[in-house]
Amino acid sequence: MRKPLKIKTKGDKIDVTVPGEKLTVGHLHPLTLVKRKIEEIFQAMGFSVIEGPEVENEWYNFDALNIPKDHPARDMWDTFYLKNGLLLRTHTSPVQIRYMEKNNPPFRIIVPGRIFRHEATDASHETNFYQVEGLMVDKDVSVANFKAIIEEFLSRFFGKQVKSRLRPSFFPFTEPNFEVDMTCLVCKGKGCSTCSKTGWIELMGAGMVHPNVLKAGGINPHLFEKDGGWQGFAFGIGMDRLAMMKYKINDIRLFYSGDLRFLEQF
């Protein structure tokens, strides 16, 4: 191993161009840095950070989220099952149900965590990776509010002014549903090869929380006649994806490789 350079200064003059001594420093994982930044931004907007178990049961992971058994919607998630009948959570949404069961609205939370998908791995797919979901429930929370909050988050996260675009989508646990695109950071929305000349990058899914899901969490959905009722939005975004965009990393597998040549860059 190369010995660190340790030179004692001699005489009156110091050669200021000799390299400085190298310090042994430690490094935090880029996903830890990204997770902290996300938590910081949302906490500044009054969101609490909640975490939950990685091993789940079918009710919390699917049924409570309006994804019944024997329904084609289940095909949207490739699931790891354990021999004892439990499963590895395919999203952090079950934690939101658990939170709703124990807390009354109004509230706003984000739920970061490791999730699992039974998929072949490649540069953009892994069997375990990280997601952060958000949930805000109040009397008047609307699509317009979601847009403002997500644009604020994205702008602060990337350090640039970012706009969002909503397109129709489908998730069993929200209605209305959206795919959320953001301004392409490379060309600032003008169109380039990164964004296939559209000016937009596909980023995440979101929607207004489905009344069945609110009910599963023990919360009254909108009952306009009785003027009770709550409504809210929910979203889910891949943390690995955000980290890859922020640091210009091109292979998700690097995050779980333990390769020090990669990790020591952070």
Add this chain to the structure above:
Amino acid sequence: MVFSYNWLKEYIKLPKPEKLAELLTMHAFEVEEIKKVGKPPHHNKSKRRGAKKTKSALVWCGGKDYILDIDVLPNRGPDCFSHIGIARECAAFTNSRLQIPKFKLKEDKNLKTRDFVAVEVKNKNDCLRYTARVIANVKVGPSLKWIQERLKVCGLRPINNIVDATNYVMLETGQPLHAFDLDKISNKKIIVRRAKNGEKIITLDNKRYNLDKDILVIADVKSPLAVAGIKGGKKAEIDKKTKTIVLESANFDSRVVRKGSKKLGLKTDASWRFEHGIDPSLTETGINKAAEIIQNIAKGKITSGLVDFYPKKVLPKKIKLDYRYLTKLLGLKIERKDVKQILKRLGFKIIKEEYPILIVEIPTFRLDISLPEDLIEEIGRIYGFQRIPAAFPIVSLIPPKINFEIFWEDITKNILKESGFTEVYNYSFIGEKEAEVFKGAVEIENPMSVEQKYLRPSLIPNLLKNVIDNFRYFNEIKIFELGKIFIKKQETRNKKQTEEKRMLSGLITGDAFYQAKGVVDSLLNKLGISNIWYDEYKPTPEQSKISIWQKERCAEIKVDGQEIGFLGEISPGIFKKTKVVIFDVDFEKLIKLCSEEHEYQPISQYPAAIRDLAVLVPLDVKVVDVLNKINVAGGALVRDVDLFDIYEGEGIVQGKKNLAFHIIYQAEDRTLKSKEIDKIHQKIIKILEENPEWEVRK
């Protein structure tokens, strides 16, 4: 799903393919790809176009076409797995009129359908509707070119004019159909029933399948003729000798078809549509269209009368929409007239309006609409989600609750980073080899590979792997991971459980036991934990056999009486590459002991004095025992005792080692006089030499 641009143009005026794709993506479904197909039109149009102007005005445009690969959302399968469905969507967001050509059937009054075929449905829950028609004296042959072309553009293989007609109608309307050779059906009776265990079928593509009672079949009195909604059988196959056909257009329960499709491992264009659900009203439309096409192209006489088993007619739903809820949910006020126009364009009927309530009737082809929120989504997407401006919510200023688990995690990681460690994230899985050494692992039912067959019951195996992977490039490795492990828990009375907890594990390569100990001390101190001590790990003979730790080179980390983790060298039997030292701490236990409380210790104004002391002790004497003796003998005026050397070997009696300490004397209220210090120092020496084998060096 693939759609033909020219075919869509038949029903509605469309913008250019690129513009259409953009509109579809923004208002309905993402268009993945647009592909150009076909040859440019020829000059001799009358000969080449091959258009057969039938009564239903089906015209092939000929020449260039575009294929649109549209990502129809899974809940819109019922109405949009068809060209008419997509055209209807386009009509809604381009505000143009849909033109579906009308068809006219010519039934033969002399032939009655019920004289030709009988239908029995055993269970109305499996089959919500079954319609059948008979066409006699058909001439089976190849289809017209334009039908073949359309099928090919959409990825289907042309077979003969009968089968092609059924596929054509499926692509057009979304209703799958099937045609049987009536003469091959025993007793001319069709029975819709569950298969019996042990029954078999050979399908049209000559494959054999074993059936059971979970699978719905179309059968005659002798045997199954088709797997309902999935695939036809060879028995009643249409061939060139077929004279009389039975057309089937039915609505099978989506769950039954899905289950059957999964069980047989058989997925078809028909089963895909049934799985997503279909409007029962569509069966009638489908069968009439198909009959008309067959009559025009294969000739034949359509017998009069539609066999229609439809016990529970599906009626359109009614939904109450409150305009105020629409505004509140979207966060945008849309003009009432715009709302109503959008609903009408989509085929919804306004039954009643009395502000703020609107009562809307939902057409039966929209199986996905049942709640006001569904209507709000329709209105929002056709109006355009872009038109909703971003606006911050007005909410109460409640600061978020501190998540203490994350708080201590962050502090822990920072401390380890400052100590020179690099954080790693490893997979939550381990393989068979590791599971043999690290016992108690939870097994995965459907692992992706042998290396990911179990959930990790410890962070250590993957940390060791990290060393092997990095050893080529790095001589000294200091890594840590804070992550979840999973252990098999005793199953109590059908309660399946897996214990899940966080562990904090760190690794240093080389002869680094005391270095690691220093790190652990520093970490626990900074977390506000005191009363830390290290106890020799003494495993039972049984534990020894499976232990990963090197014998007599491992400690249990204890706080007061509780063990919170281990610190030691890994046995070379487990890991040969190089010597490694690991600390493995139960983070859940650790968190409960953390405290932010730090009391400031006043610094004494009075100077400290240092005296050195060296003592020769037998090799097996523990340093902690000597330290304790010194502290007890010295009392309150001994502020600190620092071991600065351990020496054995040359110049030292065999079987003994030399321990050298700095003893720091200090009082809080006065400067200690030399005489005072000497007195205490002598007391310490006397106490140490009480043991005959211990000798203080003078």
